[in-house]
Amino acid sequence: MSLGDAALAQRLRVSAVGWAGRLRWSDTFTRELPGDAVVPESPYAVADRQTQQDSTEGAEEVAVPIPEASFRASRPVRGALWSWAAPVSQPNPRLVSVSDAGARLVGLTRSALWDDPQAAAAAWSGSRRLPGSRPWAHCYGGHQFGVWADQLGDGRAVSLGEVVSGAHGRWEVQLKGAGRTPYSRFADGYAVRRSSIREYLAAEHMDALGVPTSRSLSLVFTDRIVQREDEELGAVVARLAPSWVRFGSFELPASRREHTAVQALADYVLGRHFPDIIAEEAQGMAGGQNRYARLLRRAVQLTATTVARWQAVGFCHGVMNTDNMSILGLTIDYGPFAFLDAYDPGFVCNHSDPAGRYAFGEQPRVALWNLLRLASPLAPLIERGPCADWSASWAGEPQKATVTATQGILNEYSAVFGAEYARVMRRKFGLFNCANDNDLDTVVQPFLDLLSEAGTDYVYAMRTLCDVPQALAGEDGGSKALARLADLLSGRSLNTVCDPEPWKHRMHAYLQGVYAPRLLEDASGSLTAAVAAVVGERMRRENPRFVLRNWVAQDIIERAEKGDDAWVDRALAVLTTHAFADRLPEELAEAEKYAGPVPEWGEGLQCSCSS
Known part of the structure; x- marks a missing residue:
């Protein structure tokens, strides 16, 4: 099947609901950075041309065949930082919950989506196209449990593009569970309801707790049957971040000696997210360090700050692989996470981690180890600077001065972590x-x-x-x-x-x-x-009463599985608006148990890497 076929082209060019016209799309990532040569054109661009041609009386059909295997089948992607993609159509999508705070980030409101829940479910599940969006998937690698895993990438997340929203800035919108991409490896690209509920709630909850994080916009249930250990029903989370660039986004091209791609990505991140670094360099205020050294320093500072806040709120990420570490210091990719029940530095929330590499008390050390992995692809840029000629030979080993400078930056991690942890804990202790x-x-x-x-x-x-x-x-x-x-x-x-x-x-x-x-x-x-x-x-106001512990999440999941979809939306209110409340409003009184003792069945629950 190719994208020239009428059925798929029709799905890609359907008209959208009124609120969709308020979304201001931008495509800086795909315009400014090298893309996958195997699919040189967006499937949506093909559909746009087809629509335009069809609207002209007597026009011939435009035939631009792009086999689905090109943008769905797993394959190595080289010389690129992204690939064009297209979400799959979901059977019977149903809007379950909308975060008003998340919606506002892209210029929408919760009520606008609920005015036509069927249209919203179709749009935010990927079943209907949002005009202006040009979907794509990230290409990146990573160290998983300390071992280099080579190419990974967005295997079940498709970015629709970047939405620019006035005072709220620029947010990249992803659909998680939207189907296969070239990075899906042996997986199906879908997400199940239990993991989707957890991620949807966790991101908004962490923001309410003051922890840097990706955000959630909506949760859609589908009738897709997804095979895991057992058959489960599917879901799609629309999630947001200023950027989904990870440490592994730099590691993969560096491992292939694609230094121009590493530099292009670093320049993009600097220009879009840290323009102050570029400005200070231009004004001679960089203190003798080039922009890439200062990019590494900023990543060190942001990561240390976030992990300090994890430790203060008792959050265990569960899978701190370098492909799950944001260059902006955000908490991303909520998989087998947990909040502490019993205070236990040795608690491991991921039963796929029998050695306890990512135990709660190990998180600060692991974050520094991950930053060292990030420093490796940035080291050539730190040494050669923004005007490097990569056609010249590169020995692969940085000079001693570069090593010393990089070590000095990494050594700042401990002080930043300690200062932030002390600041937050003092406030929690009054x-x-x-x-x-x-x-x-x-x-x-x-x-x-x-x-x-x-x-x-x-x-x-x-x-x-x-x-x-x-x-x-x-x-x-x-x-x-x-x-x-x-x-x-x-x-x-x-x-x-x-x-x-x-x-x-x-x-x-x-x-x-x-x-x-x-x-x-x-x-x-x-x-x-x-x-x-x-x-x-x-x-x-510093110590929450309601926290998304694993047993709380499981209770919410089980209620949803029994048909109480509305409880997910009410639980979101408990975990955000009322997380610090002494008492809940009458309509949420059922959730008072979430502040009570941990039930015996819920003590020390673990999840796997598939959540």
């Missing part, structure tokens, strides 16, 4: 005024050590700390109230081996002898009832 250089060692880590010993519920423990300021403002300096809080924390222990009585005494001693004095010091020695109320309220 230390808003006077920072102490020893807070992590003297206040934060002793508390986490106690949680780790008992396997205490991390989310509950941090939320419980919010009651300490008002406890200290009460009778007897808060001693009895602190003892009650220690008892409550003991009740959320998931480690049945830990002896609760001595642990409670140690927790009480910590709260009264370590945490309370530091909290009082931060409040200039006085915690009146009024001041304590303000501090406690500020802490509650």
Whole structure:
């Protein structure tokens, strides 16, 4: 079958609903960077020409045959950073949820999509074309579990293009689960409902928690049968990011010695996402480092900041391969992720990771290892600069000065990570005024050590700390109230081996002898009832009550599987608008259980790399 065939051409050129005309599409990535020579023209461009020709009376049919195998069958793609693609048509697409915040990023509203849910489902599942879009798929490689995997790429995600939306900037829109591309390898290119629900909710939830992340626009269920371990029903997530460029986007062409492609991609990222680096270089304010060294430094800073926030909220990514690491420091590709139940630095959320490479406590170290992989393809650019002549020979080994400069940049990671982690944790502990250089060692880590010993519920423990300021403002300096809080924390222990009585005494001693004095010091020695109320309220805005733990996600998935699609939309509200709320609105009261104890069946749930 070729794209000259009438049925497929018709699908590619259908008219769109009214709101689609408000989407302002741009194609900087495909215009400015080298593409796949096997399919030199977008299938949608073929359909456009066919439509134009058909509208002319008596015109002959334009025949531009492009076999589907060219843009769907797996194959090596060389000398390119992307390939043209086309989403597949989905059987009976049904709009399940829309993120209003995500929709606003591309100039739409939740209500506009729900005004005609069938049209929205068709558009955001890939079954109907959005005018102006020119779909394509990224080409990249990566290190998976520490081993070079060569070409990977977007195997089940198709980018529709970039939407420019005024104050919200430029967002690349992807459909995940949209069918095969040249990068699908042995997979089918589809996504199942359980993994799609998880990613759709997780991205918006992480944004609500203040963690840099990709975003979600919509979730569409389909009646496609997808074969995994068992037969499952399909879904498509429309997801957004300023860019989906990854560390592996640089690694793959570098591994093939395609230095011009590496430089073109680096220049694109700099020009589109870090124009300040180019401007400062032009003004002589670069401090002796060329733009590529500063690109690496920016990636180090952004990555360190994001991972510090992961650790603070108890987020485990689960599969920190270099192809899943954003050059913009965003959290992307939510697969076997989890939020901590029990506080356990050794927790592994991915049962495809038996060695624990991506354990919760290992994430900061792994991120630095990944940055070292990114430094390798950037090293020739750091050495040769923006005017490099790649026709000249390249020995493949950077000079000593380049190695020294690169090491210096990578060595900044620890300081950036530590500073950001300390900043966020101080706020979670209510230390808003006077920072102490020893807070992590003297206040934060002793508390986490106690949680780790008992396997205490991390989310509950941090939320419980919010009651300490008002406890200290009460009778007897808060001693009895602190003892009650220690008892409550003991009740959320998931480690049945830990002896609760001595642990409670140690927790009480910590709260009264370590945490309370530091909290009082931060409040200039006085915690009146009024001041304590303000501090406690500020802490509650830093420590969420509702978190998308695996057991919560599983409950949402099971309700959807039983036909309660609307619960996904309501759960989104709980995890975004109401994530920090002391109580939920009446219409969401069913979700109060998500702030309760972890059910026995839900303790330590793991997912696989296929979610």
